[in-house]
Amino acid sequence: MRVTPRLEIDLRKIECNARNLVQRLAQKGISVTGVTKSVLGSSEICHALLKAGVIGIGDSRIENIESMCHHDVLAPFSLIRSPMLSQIQRVVNSANVSFNTDINIIEQLSHFSLQKNIIHEVILMVELGDLREGIMPKDLMGIVAKTLLLPNINLKGIGCNLACRSGVIPDESNMSELSSLAESIELFFGIQLEVVSGGNSANLSWAFHCLNTGRINNIRLGESVFLGCDPLHRKPIEGLYSNAITLIAEVIESKTKPSQPWGKTAQAAFDCQTSALCDKSSPSDNSISQAILAIGIQDTDVAGLRPPSRVNIIGASSDHIILEADLQLGDEVRFGVNYSAMLRSMTSPFVSKQYLRTSNPMNP
Numbered sequence: 001m002r003v004t005p006r007l008e009i010d011l012r013k014i015e016c017n018a019r020n021l022v023q024r025l026a027q028k029g030i031s032v033t034g035v036t037k038s039v040l041g042s043s044e045i046c047h048a049l050l051k052a053g054v055i056g057i058g059d060s061r062i063e064n065i066e067s068m069c070h071h072d073v074l075a076p077f078s079l080i081r082s083p084m085l086s087q088i089q090r091v092v093n094s095a096n097v098s099f100n101t102d103i104n105i106i107e108q109l110s111h112f113s114l115q116k117n118i119i120h121e122v123i124l125m126v127e128l129g130d131l132r133e134g135i136m137p138k139d140l141m142g143i144v145a146k147t148l149l150l151p152n153i154n155l156k157g158i159g160c161n162l163a164c165r166s167g168v169i170p171d172e173s174n175m176s177e178l179s180s181l182a183e184s185i186e187l188f189f190g191i192q193l194e195v196v197s198g199g200n201s202a203n204l205s206w207a208f209h210c211l212n213t214g215r216i217n218n219i220r221l222g223e224s225v226f227l228g229c230d231p232l233h234r235k236p237i238e239g240l241y242s243n244a245i246t247l248i249a250e251v252i253e254s255k256t257k258p259s260q261p262w263g264k265t266a267q268a269a270f271d272c273q274t275s276a277l278c279d280k281s282s283p284s285d286n287s288i289s290q291a292i293l294a295i296g297i298q299d300t301d302v303a304g305l306r307p308p309s310r311v312n313i314i315g316a317s318s319d320h321i322i323l324e325a326d327l328q329l330g331d332e333v334r335f336g337v338n339y340s341a342m343l344r345s346m347t348s349p350f351v352s353k354q355y356l357r358t359s360n361p362m363n364p
């Protein structure tokens with residue numbers, strides 16, 4: 001049965017994308033953690049990533065990790081956002097590893113791990129310029145010292161995250177700073193860090209082109225695997241599918257209508273600008289073919305949709321997207337999605353998810 005709106009998710013293409021990146025990065029001594037936060041911790045997608053050779057699954061939400069556990073996904077799970085103080089027990093119960101920047105939280109992780117008689121692993125995140133999460137480099141040694149003293153906590157490594165808040169590009173300079181911080185910790189404390197995690201999909205250019213990746217032996221990938229594109233410039237990555245995920249919506253009205261509204265106008269539901277354009281008292285006779293889709297701002301990021309040719313998006317509200325297009329009632333329209341549109345649709349309960357397993361994709 002046709003269900004709309006829906007996302008068609010081609011698991012083979014996602015698996016191919018992940019395998020391509022895993023293999024190219026392996027040549028650089030870098031492993032891949034698959035990041036599932038943008039796909040609501042989908043266990044189907046998780047299985048595809050694991051088949052492709054990712055070494056573990058990272059998610060920013062404990063709810064997603066719990067859901068993957070309940071769906072019997074067997075993988076090391078990393079909580080890649082700092083745990084909330086109010087969720088420590090859940091973190092210790094479901095995540096093997098968590099990314100941390102605050103010693104108070106690590107103390108609580110230690111407390112509950114001790115109670116449960118398990119070892120919880122910790123990656124310390126370092127601030128290298130993007131100004132999102134991270135310990136300032138000058139404070140790192142002190143926090144490492146305190147972490148090493150805590151019972152039932154294993155310092156698994158360090159990491160950083162760039163490009164997400166301020167768009168700071170991962171490059172030779174900030175990546176070699178991360179490497180030397182790892183070396184200093186190992187030298188000073190006489191320990192071995194198992195993981196030095198350099199960043200996210202925005203690190204791919206650096207990873208492919210730099211001659212010496214230093215101590216960095218892991219990156220965490222979401223967007224590049226699902227959408228086949230490099231988030232720094234949103235350009236397609238060679239050899240990857242950029243059409244693994246498609247959003248499909250259904251036409252619920254199709255009529256010939258004037259191209260401009262009439263009557264006096266003020267603000268529309270999602271428009272802060274008051275259009276001065278329009279104060280027409282009667283419809284113009286400049287008409288277009290207008291179609292309405294049963295999907296809206298509640299279900300996706302309309303600005304992140306790529307419509308097919310001869311279809312233009314000319315408006316949207318909570319539950320409607322308005323097109324200039326020659327379509328009939330009941331027609332389906334297929335859109336490519338960017339990260340924001342994918343994220344919103346994947347996490348919307350109103351958009352059904354259809355997994356394609358049987359496709360035989362031709363070369364991208």
Ligand SMILES: *Cc1c(COP(=O)(O)O)cnc(C)c1O
Binds near residue numbers: 060080222231
């Ligand atoms: C979201 C996120 C990632 C993955 O980012 P992509 O751009 O989707 O590859 C990696 N690490 C952290 C800490 C994140 O929050």
